Amino acid sequence: MRKEFWQEDFEVLGKNDLKKLQVERLNATIEHAARSPYYKTLFQQKNIHKGDIKDIAQIRDLPFTTKQDLRENFPYGFLTLPKKEIIRLHSSSGTTGNPTVIFHNRHDLNSWANLMARSLFCAGIRDTDVFQNICGYGLFTGGLGFQYGIETLGALSIPAGAGNSLRQIKLMQDYGTTAAHAIPSYLGRLYEVFQSAGLDPKKDTKLKTLVIGAEPHTDEQRKRIEEMFGVRAFNSFGLSEMNGPGVAFECEYQNGLHIWEDAYVVEIVNPDTLEPVPDGEYGELVMTTLDRQSMPLIRYRTRDITRIIPGKCECGRTHRRIDRITGRSDDMFIIKGCNVFPMQIEGVLMKIPEVGSDYLITLVTLNGTDEMVVEVEVKKEWFKGDIRRLDNLTKMITAQIRDEVLAKPIVKLVEPGYIPKSEGKAVRVVDNRVNGVTKENISCS
Amino acid sequence: MRKEFWQEDFEVLGKNDLKKLQVERLNATIEHAARSPYYKTLFQQKNIHKGDIKDIAQIRDLPFTTKQDLRENFPYGFLTLPKKEIIRLHSSSGTTGNPTVIFHNRHDLNSWANLMARSLFCAGIRDTDVFQNICGYGLFTGGLGFQYGIETLGALSIPAGAGNSLRQIKLMQDYGTTAAHAIPSYLGRLYEVFQSAGLDPKKDTKLKTLVIGAEPHTDEQRKRIEEMFGVRAFNSFGLSEMNGPGVAFECEYQNGLHIWEDAYVVEIVNPDTLEPVPDGEYGELVMTTLDRQSMPLIRYRTRDITRIIPGKCECGRTHRRIDRITGRSDDMFIIKGCNVFPMQIEGVLMKIPEVGSDYLITLVTLNGTDEMVVEVEVKKEWFKGDIRRLDNLTKMITAQIRDEVLAKPIVKLVEPGYIPKSEGKAVRVVDNRVNGVTKENISCS
Ligand SMILES: [Zn+2]
Ligand SMILES: [Zn+2]
Numbered sequence: 007m008r009k010e011f012w013q014e015d016f017e018v019l020g021k022n023d024l025k026k027l028q029v030e031r032l033n034a035t036i037e038h039a040a041r042s043p044y045y046k047t048l049f050q051q052k053n054i055h056k057g058d059i060k061d062i063a064q065i066r067d068l069p070f071t072t073k074q075d076l077r078e079n080f081p082y083g084f085l086t087l088p089k090k091e092i093i094r095l096h097s098s099s100g101t102t103g104n105p106t107v108i109f110h111n112r113h114d115l116n117s118w119a120n121l122m123a124r125s126l127f128c129a130g131i132r133d134t135d136v137f138q139n140i141c142g143y144g145l146f147t148g149g150l151g152f153q154y155g156i157e158t159l160g161a162l163s164i165p166a167g168a169g170n171s172l173r174q175i176k177l178m179q180d181y182g183t184t185a186a187h188a189i190p191s192y193l194g195r196l197y198e199v200f201q202s203a204g205l206d207p208k209k210d211t212k213l214k215t216l217v218i219g220a221e222p223h224t225d226e227q228r229k230r231i232e233e234m235f236g237v238r239a240f241n242s243f244g245l246s247e248m249n250g251p252g253v254a255f256e257c258e259y260q261n262g263l264h265i266w267e268d269a270y271v272v273e274i275v276n277p278d279t280l281e282p283v284p285d286g287e288y289g290e291l292v293m294t295t296l297d298r299q300s301m302p303l304i305r306y307r308t309r310d311i312t313r314i315i316p317g318k319c320e321c322g323r324t325h326r327r328i329d330r331i332t333g334r335s336d337d338m339f340i341i342k343g344c345n346v347f348p349m350q351i352e353g354v355l356m357k358i359p360e361v362g363s364d365y366l367i368t369l370v371t372l373n374g375t376d377e378m379v380v381e382v383e384v385k386k387e388w389f390k391g392d393i394r395r396l397d398n399l400t401k402m403i404t405a406q407i408r409d410e411v412l413a414k415p416i417v418k419l420v421e422p423g424y425i426p427k428s429e430g431k432a433v434r435v436v437d438n439r440v441n442g443v444t445k446e447n448i449s450c451s
Numbered sequence: 452m453r454k455e456f457w458q459e460d461f462e463v464l465g466k467n468d469l470k471k472l473q474v475e476r477l478n479a480t481i482e483h484a485a486r487s488p489y490y491k492t493l494f495q496q497k498n499i500h501k502g503d504i505k506d507i508a509q510i511r512d513l514p515f516t517t518k519q520d521l522r523e524n525f526p527y528g529f530l531t532l533p534k535k536e537i538i539r540l541h542s543s544s545g546t547t548g549n550p551t552v553i554f555h556n557r558h559d560l561n562s563w564a565n566l567m568a569r570s571l572f573c574a575g576i577r578d579t580d581v582f583q584n585i586c587g588y589g590l591f592t593g594g595l596g597f598q599y600g601i602e603t604l605g606a607l608s609i610p611a612g613a614g615n616s617l618r619q620i621k622l623m624q625d626y627g628t629t630a631a632h633a634i635p636s637y638l639g640r641l642y643e644v645f646q647s648a649g650l651d652p653k654k655d656t657k658l659k660t661l662v663i664g665a666e667p668h669t670d671e672q673r674k675r676i677e678e679m680f681g682v683r684a685f686n687s688f689g690l691s692e693m694n695g696p697g698v699a700f701e702c703e704y705q706n707g708l709h710i711w712e713d714a715y716v717v718e719i720v721n722p723d724t725l726e727p728v729p730d731g732e733y734g735e736l737v738m739t740t741l742d743r744q745s746m747p748l749i750r751y752r753t754r755d756i757t758r759i760i761p762g763k764c765e766c767g768r769t770h771r772r773i774d775r776i777t778g779r780s781d782d783m784f785i786i787k788g789c790n791v792f793p794m795q796i797e798g799v800l801m802k803i804p805e806v807g808s809d810y811l812i813t814l815v816t817l818n819g820t821d822e823m824v825v826e827v828e829v830k831k832e833w834f835k836g837d838i839r840r841l842d843n844l845t846k847m848i849t850a851q852i853r854d855e856v857l858a859k860p861i862v863k864l865v866e867p868g869y870i871p872k873s874e875g876k877a878v879r880v881v882d883n884r885v886n887g888v889t890k891e892n893i894s895c896s
Contacts, residue, residue, distance in 0.1 A: 081625055090579050093602045095609055095626065099618070105625070115602070134535050143588030143595075144612030150588075153595070157538045157560070164540055167589030173544070180526055180550070181540065 009322050012127035012159075013120075016268045017323045024324060027268055028062045031296035036068075039302040041086040044079045065271055065294060070280065070305045073106060076247070080104040084301050087111060092300055096147050096246055108246055109300045115154065117297045121266055122155025122252035128323070129240040130215060130258055131185050133160035138177055140188040140196075141220075142168040147250025148220055152187050155252060161185070168192075171199035178211045185215040187242070190223040190231060197234045208236030217242050219251060222331050222349070226356055241330055247306055248293055254328055262315040262327030269297045272326065273305070274314055276345065277335035285314040288347060290335040291328065309335045311347050339435060341369060341378045342413040348434045351380060351415075354406045360388050360399055364425045366433070371440040380407065380415045383422050454767050457572035457604075458565075461713045462768045469712055469769060473507045476741035477716060481513075484747045486531040489524045510716055510739060515725065515750045518551060521692070525549040529746050532556060537745055541592050541691055553691055554745045560599065562742045566711055567600025567697035573768070574685035575660060575703055576630050578605035583622060585633040585641075586665075587613040592695025593665055597632050600697060606630070613637075616644035623656045630660040632687070635668040635676060642679045653681030662687050664696060667776050667794070669801055686775055692751055693738055699773055707760040707772030714742045717771065718750070719759055721790065722780035730759040733792060735780040736773065754780045756792050784880060786814060786823045787858040793879045796825060796860075799851045805833050805844055809870045811878070816885040825852065825860045828867050 011017045019027065037056035039045040049055070052069060059065065076084065085092070087109075094115060097107040110118070131137060137156045143149030143165065156163040166177055174196060177183065188196070193216065200207050207213055213235055218228065219242030231239045243263050244251035248270065254263035265272050271294040274283050283289040291308045311334065315327040332349035339346055348367060355361045362383035370377055382403060388395065400417050408414045456462045464472065482501035484490040493514060494500070504510065521529065530537070532554075539560060542552040555563070576582060582601045588594030588610065601608040611622055619641060622628065633641070638661065645652050652658055658680055663673065664687030676684045688708050689696035693715065699708035710717050716739040719728050728734040736753045756779065760772040777794035784791055793812060800806045807828035815822055827848060833840065845862050853859045 089581070089607055090605075092607045093605055095607065097609075097622070097625075107625075109607075112602075112605075136534070142612075144610045150598070150610060157557075160535075160538055160557075162534060162537045162540065162554075164542075165589045165595060167587075177542070180542075180552075 010127075011323070012124040017124070017128075017325065019268070019324055021324065024267055025062045028271055028296060029059055031268070032059050032062065032065065032271060032294065033057055035294065035296055035298075035302045035304070038086050038299050039304060042084045042301070044075065044083040045302075045304070062271065065273070065305065066282070068294075068304050070292065070307055071303050072307050073247075073309070076106045077104040081107050084303070085109055086302065087300050094150075096150075096250065097145050098246065099145075106247065108249070110249075110298075111300045114249075114298050114300050117269070118151065118249040118252060119154035119158040121249070121269055122151055123158035124266065125242065125252045125255035126155055126159050126161070126217070128255050128257045128264060128321075129217060129242075130238070131156075131159060131161055131217075135161040135185045135215070136164065136181055136183045136212075137161045138164040138166050138174070138181075138183040138186040140166050140168065140174055140186055140192065147244070147246045148187070151244070151250035151252060152217075171196050172203070175200060175203065175205065175211075178213065182212045184212050185217070186213065187217040187219075189221045190218045190227050191221055193218065193231050193235070207234065211235075213237050215240065219243060222333070224353065224356055225330070243328070243331065245308055245310070247303060247308070248295065249298070253293075257319060257321040257323060259320050261319065262329055264319065264321075264323050264325045265328050267325045270295060272314075272328070274312070277307075277311075277338055278340070278345065283313075285316045285326075288313045288329075288332065288345070288350065307335075311335055311338070311349070337435070339369065339437065341376055344411055344413040346378070346411045346413060350410050351407055352434070354410050355382060355403070358399075358403065358406070360384055361403075362422050364422075364427075366425045367435045369435070369437045369439045371438075376439050378413060378415045379418065381418045381420050381425060383425055384419045386422055389421055455572075456768070457569040462569070462573075462770065464713070464769055466769065470507045472713055473716055473741060474504055476713070477504045477507065477510065477739065478502055480739065480741055480743075480747045480749070483531050483744055484749060487529045487746070489520065489528040490747075490749070507716065510718070510750065511727070513739075513749050515737070515752055516748050517752050518692075518754070521551045522549040526552050529748070530554055531747065532745050539595075541595075541695065542590050543691065544590075551692065553694070555694075555743075556745045559694075559743050559745050562714070563596065563694040563697060564599035564603040566694070566714055567596055568603035569711070570687065570697045570700035571600055571604050571606070571662070573700050573702045573709060573766075574662060574687075575683070576601075576604060576606055576662075580606040580629045580660070581609065581626055581657075582606045583609040583611050583619070583626075583628040583631040585611050585613065585619055585631055585637065592689070592691045593632070596689070596695035596697060597662075616641050617648070620645060620648065620650065620656075623658065627657045629657050630662070631658065632662040632664075634666045635663045635672050636666055638663065638676050638680070652679065656680075658682050660685065664688060667778070669798065670775070671801055688773070688776065690753055690755070692748060692753070693740065694743075698738075702764060702766040702768060704765050706764065707774055709764065709766075709768050709770045710773050712770045715740060717759075717773070719757070722752075722756075722783055723785070723790065728758075730761045730771075733758045733774075733777065733790075733795065752780075756780055756783070756794070782880070784814065784882065786821055789856055789858040791823070791856045791858060795855050796852055797879070799855050800827060800848070803844075803848065803851075805829055806848075807867050809867075809872075811870045812880045814880070814882045814884045816883075821884050823858060823860045824863065826863045826865050826870060828870055829864045831867055833864075834866055 033056045040049050091111045092109045094110045095107050098105045139152045141148040216237050216239040218239050228239050240256040243254040254265035256263050273292040274289040275292050276283050277290040291310045291312050293306050294304050295302045310331045312328045312331050333347045362385050364383045366381045368379045404417045478501045485494050536556045537554045539555045540552050543550045584597045586593040659682050661682050661684040663684050673684050685701040688699040699710035701708050718737040719734040720737050721728050722735040736755045736757050738751050739749050740747045755776045757773045757776050778792045807830050809828045811826045813824045849862045
């Protein structure tokens with residue numbers, strides 16, 4: 007079968023052509039950015055001008071931008087255009103301190119809608135699909151982001167909004183919904199409502215595709231969702247500072263998310279040193295907008311931890327793939343000189359069938375040496391019988407964690423219920439080191 | 452000052468040119484409609500063809516369409532195009548029986564967005580405004596309807612969504628909101644939140660325009676809102692079967708709502724006889740879409756009661772004006788041969804300063820004659836002093852109601868609290884007639 011693309015001209019660009027386009031667009035972005043009060047001052051201080059960039063690697067000469075910068079220059083410090091030309095804003099709730107706000111002119115909204123349509127097409131959605139957008143609208147970017155993308159693609163959109171599961175099911179049945187977007191945790195609840203209504207989504211709907219995002223989740227969760235609904239589920243990644251959804255998306259091969267490099271320069275850096283890490287290694291995702299006029303952001307530190315998946319994708323798209331988000335850079339700790347993200351360890355543990363649902367990482371100083379103790383709940387049936395089975399399991403987990411994070415842990419198997427449950431977000435890391443990082447009770451989602 | 456229009460070519464069309472355009476578009480609409488299963492059969496039965504309409508008055512030869520027809524042919528009976536070409540649906544909640552659903556292709560959504568932009572422009576909104584859309588998104592047409600209209604107009608949209616008053620106020624202050632859309636009852640609550648926060652919307656915001664709709668309300672409510680917020684408030688009318696908002700809108704003269712006659716054929720009919728009523732008389736609004744491809748509706752009975760306001764508007768727009776909606780045709784009763792809508796009587800009463808907040812209409816048979824008894828609560832201070840003042844008030848109210856509805860009522864003044872309060876929607880009409888209409892406890896909003 008011939009491979010299909012939403013924009014073949016952009017999606018299969020050769021490496022050099024893509025870099026050339028990026029250089030061109032980055033210089034234009036610098037020119038736009040220089041019109042905002044924030045970058046104007048910064049560029050003057052650092053002697054940065056449009057045309058400076060001859061090779062995309064030179065992006066490393068540009069300064070980083072952080073969420074803190076956005077907040078301190080709220081609301082108009084990053085705005086490059088007169089308010090008259092802006093036609094939409096999306097704003098965070100700003101429960102603590104200033105909110106962050108992103109402004110869009112017509113070009114920006116069209117560009118976003120196009121990236122979103124490209125993303126949906128990449129996941130196999132076509133204009134023949136009936137697409138139910140199960141997600142909050144309004145200032146949250148998921149609602150309008152998907153809405154404009156579905157319409158641009160030409161599928162039939164059902165702007166269902168969030169919640170009201172019985173109504174969601176009725177909509178699916180009334181209009182023959184074939185594809186839907188929802189957060190992974192909601193899909194579990196929706197499935198229960200299907201069951202209590204005596205319905206099976208596999209038989210009683212025409213669903214074939216789910217798009218899941220906005221919440222970190224594991225590949226195991228994805229597979230469970232695929233089984234429950236009898237669909238293929240595709241991972242969607244976005245953040246409001248980079249528009250919202252439509253930043254990176256899985257293709258039919260479901261082996262990482264193509265991140266649209268004609269619209270963003272993508273870097274992965276060590277969150278401590280801010281130096282680039284090689285492809286394949288985890289670090290903080292840093293992004294630069296290449297096609298936004300109202301509010302370009304340069305080397306924005308997303309705080310999201312991921313890695314570039316090395317190699318080419320079979321789908322033919324040349325834009326590199328990022329791995330699913332494994333946490334926030336704020337959650338990272340350093341042990342034995344290695345940067346470790348709790349989600350890396352969780353990823354290892356959740357693939358082991360004997361492991362139960364809880365674990366706890368404790369950093370301690372033993373005889374002057376910092377150690378990482380990983381307590382792992384093991385399913386009840388494993389505490390019966392031969393003790394050597396437990397020994398073997400301990401060795402296996404130790405080896406797998408060391409392979410993943412490069413630091414050797416002290417693994418302790420414990421019975422289910424041994425690890426204290428916390429209210430709300432689970433506490434995954436406790437730091438009791440004598441001279442360790444001062445962060446205590448680091449939690450990861 | 453030169454008068455400004457969003458689309459001068461359409462908005463100030465002379466009467467004959469407008470009729471010519473309507474004839475052309477109505478024939479095209481018949482051609483589109485004939486592709487839907489419902490109208491195909493109906494047109495064959497009634498021998499209706501495109502090109503039949505030579506004069507717009509011939510629309511009376513076409514059959515009516517009712518909500519019942521929509522429900523019975525749910526979901527695809529009115530669809531004229533393959534589902535592949537449809538890019539959005541809006542659907543009612545369908546808590547009782549089948550929902551109603553309206554399908555849109557790209558042309559339909561663009562046409563709707565344009566009418567909405569024209570409506571906002573007509574109410575004085577410009578691309579320099581910051582427009583906060585305080586309204587539910589999703590399947591409810593107010594959210595996306597306004598959103599696309601604001602963006603098409605080029606104002607800065609804040610897709611605020613419904614509820615969370617403190618956040619609404621913060622958004623207004625953070626971004627200098629100059630215009631907003633909300634339902635009238637919410638604006639009363641919002642004002643209270645302003646007050647409890649020690650804020651005055653007149654001084655502490657830049658609001659100058661409010662658009663109010665989706666809920667029937669009186670001109671007195673509008674004036675109260677204008678005073679509370681220090682703004683001008685404009686009435687917006689729409690219904691999902693005719694897209695949603697953007698059907699009819701007030702202009703700067705605030706003397707009725709221009710209904711866009713290049714997009715709709717507007718008729719006012721007697722809901723009993725279905726015969727047209729003269730301009731100025733109340734009746735049921737009947738509408739035919741002229742610019743919708745996916746799902747044209749012919750002579751759709753909206754059930755909304757209004758009238759054409761005779762005469763020309765000073766703004767220069769030639770599209771006729773409808774009066775604010777005064778109720779639903781289902782609320783109408785007939786007394787002494789006159790069609791009466793409870794809201795007509797409410798309209799008279801609410802303009803009289805001595806009248807309190809409640810009234811009750813009871814239809815009775817006295818000595819073989821049907822009579823309309825109107826009990827009216829009068830403010831406490833009026834029950835003191837000279838009884839002749841009450842007699843004069845009774846006579847005055849009687850005369851004013853008769854002038855409005857043409858049937859002479861029996862008016863009884865009562866003290867505040869005399870009329871029993873009902874839970875939920877107020878009961879305004881009780882029918883105790885011997886041979887009267889069988890409807891009992893008719894309520895109007
Ligand atoms: Zn791929
Ligand atoms: Zn006017």
